[in-house]
Amino acid sequence: MLFRTKCAALLVASLFAGQSYAETYGVRGSILHFLSDPAQTAEVENSYEYIEDGLLVVRNGKVVDVKPYRQRQSQRYSRIEDYSGKLIMPGFIDTHVHYPQTQMIASYGEQLLEWLETYTFPTEKKFEDKEHALKVSKLFLNELVKNGTTSALVFGTVHLQSVDALFEETEKLNMRLIAGKVMMDRNAPSYLLDTADSSYEESKMLIDKWHNKGRLQYAITPRFAPTSTPEQLTAAGRLKSEYPDVYVHTHLSENTNEIAWVNELFPEREGYFDVYQHYGLAGDKSVFAHSIHLTDSEWDEFERTDSVISFCPTSNMFLGSGLFKLAEAEAHHVRVGLGTDVGAGTSFSQLRSLGEAYGIMQLQSKKMSAFKGLYLATLGSAEALSLEDKIGNFSRRKEADFVVLDWAATDFQKLRYQDTNTLEEKLFALMLLGDDRNVVATYVAGEKVYGQE
Template sequence: MPKKLIKARILHFIDQNDTQASNYEYFPEGGLLIDDGIIEQCGSLSSILPMMSEEVSIIDYSDQLIIPGFIDTHLHYPQIDVIASPGKNLLDWLERFTFPSEAKYQHRDWSLQSSEFFLEELLRNGTTSALVFGTVHSESADALFTTAFERNFRLLTGKVAMDRNCPDYLQDTPESSYEDALELINKWHLKGRLQYAITPRFAITSSEAQLEKMAELARLYPEMVIQTHLAENVDEVAWMKELFPKHRSYLDVYDQYGLLRPNSVYAHCIYLDELDIARLQTTKSSIAFCPTSNLFLGSGLMNLQHYTSQQIQVALATDIGGGTSFSMLKTMGRAYEVAHLRGDVLSAFDLFYLATLAGAKALGIDRSVGNFIPGKEADFIVLDLKATPLMERRIGICQSLEEELFVALILGDDRNIQATYLMGEKKYQRQ
């Protein structure tokens, strides 16, 4: 393919520092030079143009803002049909809505149709990488891998392990969860831009025998991502204590089975004590912050500032379908509100960092995506910050880049995504 030069305003984050305002690069008249899906150069247009050859194809987004694609670190593709279902709390919501819906994913045709819709929604909302839950059925993970491979989407997913405290029609066994995972790993792991993720749903729905099987997988694949839920809801935490009376805490259950390590991602983490927090930091485990689902299900307000002050890697997640939107812009807005309710104020730079490079770091894919460092894959989105009449009016009086970004995360949604690119190829165009 010929080289491409993308002309636009360009923003990306370089690394995590104490002050987010000091770790980004912004080019008001920028250029992104792409060769065969890989970033060759990112910088000011004036520095790139003199080195260009005639063979370069120029794509002009000069009036728009280009940023790295959003990275969603926790969501459930089988829950697209239960989004906006009014459960009393997490456990009630799972029993009444989620589990019955997930039963359909034993059928490959249903899983394929749903995975196609799911990935199109991600692209429409500017998400280019995601860590995703399937169901207990191998068919669900296989279908999602198939669909993602066809689109060259960077996907991490796995078959859910769940052998107790759920309907009979959703239960596997310790042995089948292990064997099914191995089969999927052999078929899909590291094929294209795909990775398998070890996926116990949460400690409550796995017996000790099954957790040991997940630990065996983790030992067999020491670099593989692990995903699960942790300390989301008060009733959930109380139930965990009944099921695991010998363990000090919810986190300690996972710790004793060797499931804390770099590239392990724990969703929610609202109710942790200081010993838990210290252990997350020591093991370099990550947290997926899910503000829309935590608000919608009344689970609680995660203490983002405390975790980041302890050098724990935190990234943003929509948590569809307990979460209420595929839009990472809207999710950033809810994250701002959650922090504000706790007495903290996040900057727009903090929030865009959480939705891009922080996600890549949490998933261990920051060597490939997350910013525009030369050599990385050219996943990016074109943001139209004036997509609605209200936004156009408000943006028109902004005095800084940060103010524009803040308007985008408070007022923005899928309408602001003008285009989504995967490895330099346009996969979505707003109509």
């Protein structure tokens, strides 16, 4: 396996060696990217562009063009990276993941609240040690790119140094990543608690240090309403008013016992989502993970405030939380991104996420096409994060984050692939059977950061 970090020192060295960072090169293969939501487009074929033998042209870390491959064109470029017979797509985007929980995936037998107490909090205590945080950050980022994920919205821990460590390692890769320090001042072990004041000051320091530094951005991150006092949620709202372009990242309506607890803690509010609204934490850059058990009025408020949901299929199934209502989100024009929610989620692979998402829809007597699923993993998640002007498809001048996929990486997949005829059949088989074994290479800002040998 190849896992390379790209840093400023290496770039400077290459320039002095006579290599131009602004070289123009091509990547050949079958190319698929989305232009709109297939479920909201009158003719599905108008929602995407597919070129059987295509060329993705990249210069200075940005997309220059996407077009059919022609042999005579190859002389125009410094090189052609040939992935003929493979599928090239925009990099997958993870809209909700906990990097400190990487080491506790597949912890047995609990639902949400018990799972937090039994597994999550003891694991997160270790991140008071920055060296531990750096070690896990490297492993976490490696797992992302190994699975074709090039951008993510990430939870840290309550420790300031956990976010510093993650941003430091991500900066070396030049990845687009949004992260934040957990704010949590009650209903958790004392070793993980901060205060309203300290969480405000430390979050402010991290925003000033990292937000919009290169491809890094910050998210105000109260864990969820039960672990923050009204004073801390007020502080979070104050941060959002002072830094309106930062994100808000938290959890909402994942579990019925959780919702009952919120109602006990905030009896003066009309419901769970109203808690966040009251403190100024809803809006177009506010991402609420799960949102499984929303009321009719909460769906209406999501639409009114243009707030965002992260759909986390493997986590919802693993914790037995419930079935996310994707069709309801579509009916209310609510933006939805796809999240792994590692470590309650059971895989870093967004292909695995989509396989579970299909099952969740089936349990509701609904359908989810391969086109809708892969849209969610790419352009849909970019739109959910208000980043569709930068990532999510291969429109010109967007950042050249992309993944190269093997249609059929195993003997069993090859057998299944032989019996597919249409593009949709091929994509559906990939979506249901694929995982990290199908990821041939991952590119971040035009640079190869992962590849199978």
